[in-house]
Amino acid sequence: MPGNPQPDPALAIELAGVNKWYGTFHVLKDISLTVRAGEKVVICGPSGSGKSTVVRCINRLEEHQKGIIRVDGTELTNDPQSVAAIRSEVGMVFQQFNLFPHLTVLENLTLGPIKARGMSKAEAEAKAMHYLERVHIPDQARKRPGQLSGGQQQRVAIARSLCMEPKVLLFDEPTSALDPEMISEVLDVMAELAVDGMTMVVVTHEMGFARKVADQMVFMDAGEIVEQGPPEEFFGSPRSPRCQKFLSQILQH
Amino acid sequence: MKKTLILLLPLLALAGCSSSSTWGWYVINPMTASGWVNVKFLISGMGDTILISVIAAVISIALGLVVALPGLAKSRGWRMVNRVYVELVRSIPLLPMLFWVFYGLPIIFREMGMNVPIDPFWGAIITLALSDSAFTAEIYRAGIQSIAKGQTEAAQTIGLNYLQTMRYVILPQAIRRILPPLANQFIYIVKMSAFASVIGMQELTRRANELVVSEYRPLEIYTLLILEYLVLVLIISAGVRWLERRMGSDERG
Ligand SMILES: Nc1ncnc2c1ncn2[C@@H]1O[C@H](COP(=O)(O)OP(=O)(O)O)[C@@H](O)[C@H]1O
Ligand SMILES: [Mg+2]
Numbered sequence: 001m002p003g004n005p006q007p008d009p010a011l012a013i014e015l016a017g018v019n020k021w022y023g024t025f026h027v028l029k030d031i032s033l034t035v036r037a038g039e040k041v042v043i044c045g046p047s048g049s050g051k052s053t054v055v056r057c058i059n060r061l062e063e064h065q066k067g068i069i070r071v072d073g074t075e076l077t078n079d080p081q082s083v084a085a086i087r088s089e090v091g092m093v094f095q096q097f098n099l100f101p102h103l104t105v106l107e108n109l110t111l112g113p114i115k116a117r118g119m120s121k122a123e124a125e126a127k128a129m130h131y132l133e134r135v136h137i138p139d140q141a142r143k144r145p146g147q148l149s150g151g152q153q154q155r156v157a158i159a160r161s162l163c164m165e166p167k168v169l170l171f172d173e174p175t176s177a178l179d180p181e182m183i184s185e186v187l188d189v190m191a192e193l194a195v196d197g198m199t200m201v202v203v204t205h206e207m208g209f210a211r212k213v214a215d216q217m218v219f220m221d222a223g224e225i226v227e228q229g230p231p232e233e234f235f236g237s238p239r240s241p242r243c244q245k246f247l248s249q250i251l252q253h
Numbered sequence: 254m255k256k257t258l259i260l261l262l263p264l265l266a267l268a269g270c271s272s273s274s275t276w277g278w279y280v281i282n283p284m285t286a287s288g289w290v291n292v293k294f295l296i297s298g299m300g301d302t303i304l305i306s307v308i309a310a311v312i313s314i315a316l317g318l319v320v321a322l323p324g325l326a327k328s329r330g331w332r333m334v335n336r337v338y339v340e341l342v343r344s345i346p347l348l349p350m351l352f353w354v355f356y357g358l359p360i361i362f363r364e365m366g367m368n369v370p371i372d373p374f375w376g377a378i379i380t381l382a383l384s385d386s387a388f389t390a391e392i393y394r395a396g397i398q399s400i401a402k403g404q405t406e407a408a409q410t411i412g413l414n415y416l417q418t419m420r421y422v423i424l425p426q427a428i429r430r431i432l433p434p435l436a437n438q439f440i441y442i443v444k445m446s447a448f449a450s451v452i453g454m455q456e457l458t459r460r461a462n463e464l465v466v467s468e469y470r471p472l473e474i475y476t477l478l479i480l481e482y483l484v485l486v487l488i489i490s491a492g493v494r495w496l497e498r499r500m501g502s503d504e505r506g
Contacts, residue, residue, distance in 0.1 A: 061406050088412055098407035102425050111421060112411030157407075164411055 011070070012037045012168050012199045013058060018067035020053060027053050028064065029223045035168070035216075040200045042210040042231075045220035046246060051203040054220070055170045058201070059090040072167055088116075091161030095173040097153045099145035105132070105156050106141040109163045117164075124163070131159040135189050151182030155189055162193075169193065171202040205250055211235060219243045280470045281477050291464060295477055298460035302485070305374065305456060306443045309381035313442070314435060316382060317389025322419075324394045335390070343387035347448050351380045355452045377449035377456075381442050388438055396431035397423055429500040436493040440486050447482075457481050 008014070013035040020028040027050050035041050043051050056062040058069060060076060060083045069076040071086045100108050109128035113119040119127075132138040135155035137148075145153050154174055161169055171190065175183040187209045194200060194213045204210065210217060210231060217234035219227040219242075227234065227243040238244045281295070282288035324335030355376035362369040371379070400423050408418040450459035461478040465471045 059410060061409065084412070084414075087410060090410070092406075092410040094403060094407065096403055098401075098403035100404065100407070100422055100426075112413065115417050115421060116412030116414075160407075160411065 010036050012039070012072060013201065014068070014070040015054075015058075016068045018054075018057065018064045018069060020057065020062065020064045020066075027223050028057070031067070031225055033218065033225065033228075035199060035201060037167070038197050038199055039215045040194050040202065040213050041216045041218060042214040043201065043203045043218040043220060044205055044207075044210070044246070044250070045218075045226075049220040050223040051220055052172050055092075055172050055201060055203055058168075058170060059087050059092055061092075088164070089167045090170060091164055091166035091168070092170045093154070093157050093161055093172070093174050095176050097145070097150075097157045097177070099153055099157055099160070101145055104142055104144055105137075105148070108145065108156060109160050112160070112164050127163055128159070131162045132156075134162065134192070135159045136185075149182060150178045151185045154178065154182075154186045158186075158189060158193075168199045168201065171200065171204065173203050173205075175204065175206060207235070207247075207251060219246065221246070276473070277470045278473050280464075280468045280473055291468070291474075292477070294464060295457070295460050295474070296481070298455060298457035299481065299485075301374075301449075301454060302443065302446050302456040305377050305381065305446050305449055305454070306439070309378045309385065309446070310439050310442050312378065312382035313385040313389050313438070316386040317435075318393050320386055320390035321393035321397065324390065325397055335394075339387045339390055341387075342383060345384070347380065347384055347445055348451065350384055351376065351448055351452060354380045354383070373449065373452045373454040376452055377446065377454050380448075381445055384445070385438060385442055388441075389435060392431055392434045392438065393427075396427040396434075399430055400426050432500060433493060433497045436489070436496055440489050440493075443485055443489065444482060 011034050013033070015031050015033045018028055018031040019026070031050075031054055033041070033054075043054065045051055053062055057064045058071065058076075063078075064076075072089050074082060074085050074089075076082055076086050100111070103111065106125060106128055109131065110119075110121065110124035113124040113127060114121060129138055129141065132141055135158055137152055137155055137159075140148055140152060140156070145156065148156065154177075158169075158174075174190070175186050178186065183206070187206060190200070190202070191209065191213055200213075202209075202213075214231045217227075217229060217231050218225055219234070219238075219240075221242050227238055227240050234243075235247065238247055279285060279288055281292050283292050320335060320338050323331035324339070326332055355371055355373070358376075358379075359369065359371050397419075404422055404426065405418055408422045413421065446456060447458040449456050450462060453459070457478060461474050465474050468474065
């Protein structure tokens with residue numbers, strides 16, 4: 001690579017030749033992926049293929065050992081300032097929600113704005129109520145997460161991320177821990193965010209959602225990106241046999 | 254608690270009433286003038302025993318947290334700091350440590366050009382706090398480790414730094430697993446405070462020793478001494494159980 005390639009301002013996320021090992025286990029192999037501002041990328045693939053690891057590398061919940069990760073032009077390095085800068089641009093929604101059980105819904109949402117951003121309590125609460133309305137549960141603000149259904153909890157988690165006003169939202173299997181009847185309420189909220197122009201990277205096996213929302217589909221297997229392209233091509237004529245097999249299995253149900 | 258005392262009282266009363274010359278409960282018979290003086294003398298050590306124990310416990314609770322945190326770090330170097338401290342401090346018997354602090358530490362201070370006299374009061378407190386901190390550190394470490402990793406990750410993604418994550422997310426949840434064993438640890442401090450008598454602290458054990466020297470009635474005086482500790486410990490135990498009940502009901506509510 002000649003010198004340090006200039007970051008492209010239209011790129012929200014850029015992964016170039018990213019590699020990661022757990023000890024001797026090569027978990028990510030030369031991952032290259034670009035996400036333009038406003039783009040929605042859906043990542044799928046069999047369990048253990050490295051989907052979570054990719055997403056978790058983007059906000060430094062895991063460290064990559066080789067290659068370049070840039071978010072909004074800032075390169076992710078070991079410098080704590082770079083990590084903090086990138087985390088302030090990137091929100092994350094987890095499979096297990098990871099809400100704070102000792103705090104009310106409202107406190108879950110205002111903790112980051114108040115403590116990390118130094119916002120006043122009144123301002124943070126107004127913002128929290130705004131985003132609770134966007135995920136359609138303003139009436140649950142005073143409850144504890146444990147008193148809500150799984151679908152409601154995940155929507156609170158989405159609202160908690162939105163309160164930090166990120167440029168990018170990462171979702172790691174946001175509906176996998178939910179009872180079937182609650183999946184659509186979460187996917188609907190995500191689809192609304194997509195329409196509003198949020199840049200999203202979503203790990204999911206919900207192919208109906210992917211067809212509707214994705215600009216770009218990514219299929220991973222054994223730590224590699226095996227296939228990548230717009231959804232029409234991806235679902236219509238997948239090239240690799242591994243991707244064909246995966247899609248035929250997952251689309252059966 | 255009541256039952257134990259009720260069982261013990263008739264035993265002592267019986268022994269006291271016995272005409273056998275081997276018994277001499279009169280030395281601590283509060284019904285006689287001289288007995289009452291002796292009892293008052295013995296009980297007057299209670300204040301210092303409690304004061305030393307409480308101050309040492311407060312220091313140990315703060316110091317334990319400071320020692321526990323590096324034990325939870327990712328870096329091997331920091332974890333090593335924690336291990337060395339815990340293993341070293343908890344393997345030193347209390348009495349040698351007391352001598353080292355009381356007789357040795359002032360020499361170190363003097364060598365460093367500081368005039369820091371260590372009186373029996375602070376010598377005892379420093380020793381008890383140091384010695385106990387290895388155990389409170391382990392209590393904190395276990396309690397904090399019992400909180401799911403997803404909580405820390407969620408805190409990081411909303412921009413909280415390390416200390417904010419501990420203060421607002423981890424410790425409030427870990428506290429119900431930490432508080433009861435910490436309170437239990439207080440019982441050890443109260444019992445170990447008896448060693449302060451060796452460096453001349455006028456606490457319960459020292460008073461008993463002094464009275465034995467003048468009255469030659471070790472059995473009766475030390476029996477009362479043991480009862481004094483028993484009462485203190487039973488009071489703390491009741492407090493610990495109350496705390497555990499409260500924490501338990503919090504968890505369900
Ligand atoms: N902390 C870890 N230590 C060692 N191996 C891990 C760790 N986390 C994940 N792995 C392994 O890395 C691989 C990829 O994991 P992951 O990214 O979670 O896959 P996916 O999300 O696609 O199911 C799996 O084989 C998993 O067992
Ligand atoms: Mg995963």
